[in-house]
Amino acid sequence: xxxxxxxxxxxxxxxxxxxxxxxxxxxxxxxxxxxxxxxxxxxxxxxxxxxxxxxxxxxxxxxxxxxxxxxxxxxxxxxxxxxxxxxxxxxxxxxxxxxxxxxxxxxxxxxxxxxxxxxxxxxxxxxxxxxxxxxxxxxxxxxxxxxxxxxxxxxxxxxxxxxxxxxxxxxxxxxxxxxxxxxxxxxxxxxxxxxxxxxxxxxxxxxxxxxxxxxxxxxxxxxxxxxxxxxxxxxxxxxxxxxxxxxxxxxxxxxxxxxxxxxxxxxxxxxxxxxxxxxxxxxxxxxxxxxxxxxxxxxxxxxxxxxxxxxxxxxxxxxxxxxxxxxxxxxxxxxxxxxxxxxxxxxxxxxxxxxxxxxxxxxxxxxxxxxxxxxxxxxxx
Numbered sequence: 001x002x003x004x005x006x007x008x009x010x011x012x013x014x015x016x017x018x019x020x021x022x023x024x025x026x027x028x029x030x031x032x033x034x035x036x037x038x039x040x041x042x043x044x045x046x047x048x049x050x051x052x053x054x055x056x057x058x059x060x061x062x063x064x065x066x067x068x069x070x071x072x073x074x075x076x077x078x079x080x081x082x083x084x085x086x087x088x089x090x091x092x093x094x095x096x097x098x099x100x101x102x103x104x105x106x107x108x109x110x111x112x113x114x115x116x117x118x119x120x121x122x123x124x125x126x127x128x129x130x131x132x133x134x135x136x137x138x139x140x141x142x143x144x145x146x147x148x149x150x151x152x153x154x155x156x157x158x159x160x161x162x163x164x165x166x167x168x169x170x171x172x173x174x175x176x177x178x179x180x181x182x183x184x185x186x187x188x189x190x191x192x193x194x195x196x197x198x199x200x201x202x203x204x205x206x207x208x209x210x211x212x213x214x215x216x217x218x219x220x221x222x223x224x225x226x227x228x229x230x231x232x233x234x235x236x237x238x239x240x241x242x243x244x245x246x247x248x249x250x251x252x253x254x255x256x257x258x259x260x261x262x263x264x265x266x267x268x269x270x271x272x273x274x275x276x277x278x279x280x281x282x283x284x285x286x287x288x289x290x291x292x293x294x295x296x297x298x299x300x301x302x303x304x305x306x307x308x309x310x311x312x313x314x315x316x317x318x319x320x321x322x323x324x325x326x327x328x329x330x331x332x333x334x335x336x337x338x339x340x341x342x343x344x345x346x347x348x349x350x351x352x353x354x355x356x357x358x359x360x361x362x363x364x365x366x367x368x369x370x371x372x373x374x375x376x377x378x379x380x381x
Contacts, residue, residue, distance in 0.1 A: 060327075
């Protein structure tokens with residue numbers, strides 16, 4: 001079991017580095033190298049989000065009713081394929097295709113698989129099979145940390161890639177190498193039935209809050225780096241540093257999730273961190289200072305992702321193990337489907353120069369989201 005946890009850790013680290021590189025390189029490729037509009041970038045992100053959501057459900061069903069390890073291998077192979085395509089030919093049409101295949105949705109953090117996120121429900125279910133229930137918050141916290149810190153490292157590496165082809169070659173090699181470490185994992189799981197889903201109510205409640213989470217993230221997350229590119233014309237090297245710093249802080253933050261949930265409970269931990277994150281987002285376009293905005297950008301993901309391992313543990317505790325992959329995937333399709341709508345809305349608002357509006361909408365949506373968390377799960381803390 002210890003080896004299996006190590007293998008999953010290495011898999012997530014290698015994909016994290018690859019995802020971090022892509023997170024920085026891709027928007028610069030579209031906006032600067034191809035001279036496309038933010039609307040074009042937003043359409044790519046929105047479509048990639050939709051396809052990622054559909055693939056995550058496909059992978060989740062396979063993981064529950066067929067084989068979790070094989071499902072992870074199949075779905076995770078799409079990310080290296082996307083990198084290979086862009087290495088072979090740098091072209092905006094290939095970039096569009098690669099973003100769809102690789103899931104360059106940028107609607108989630110690197111910790112939750114914002115790049116290549118279709119595999120996350122299956123890998124989370126596989127993780128549940130090899131980790132005891134009482135250790136899951138801590139385990140998910142460590143996995144989130146490893147993925148995030150490696151993603152931050154990948155974002156920083158992007159600073160040294162003057163040629164986009166080199167960046168996509170690196171992402172291809174790293175993400176392909178990660179798949180190798182899934183092969184020796186030995187995990188048994190209780191197979192579910194394709195025709196039954198006993199936890200419908202709980203899955204539905206998580207999906208509703210997932211929709212609001214996703215819509216709010218779609219409004220903001222894909223556009224944080226483009227915001228600084230367009231509004232402040234920040235150089236790639238400087239943005240790479242701040243993305244690295246943001247990633248490091250966000251990676252370390254979930255390590256405290258185990259202690260926070262023991263102190264105030266799972267639900268209060270989620271509510272507190274969501275509220276602080278929403279307030280930070282409200283401030284970013286308001287203060288009109290590059291330095292302060294960058295500091296807020298750096299600390300914001302820490303509050304958003306701190307609750308991630310707590311929420312994952314809560315879901316795995318409340319849902320039967322034979323249905324957990326589908327629960328994760330249905331939550332993801334709800335979140336990513338709503339994200340694509342949010343992404344398209346921000347693209348439209350930005351096209352008419354309403355750069356600040358998505359930040360304020362985000363804050364309002366998160367207020368509703370916090371209310372529903374308390375309503376749905378107030379008796380389960």
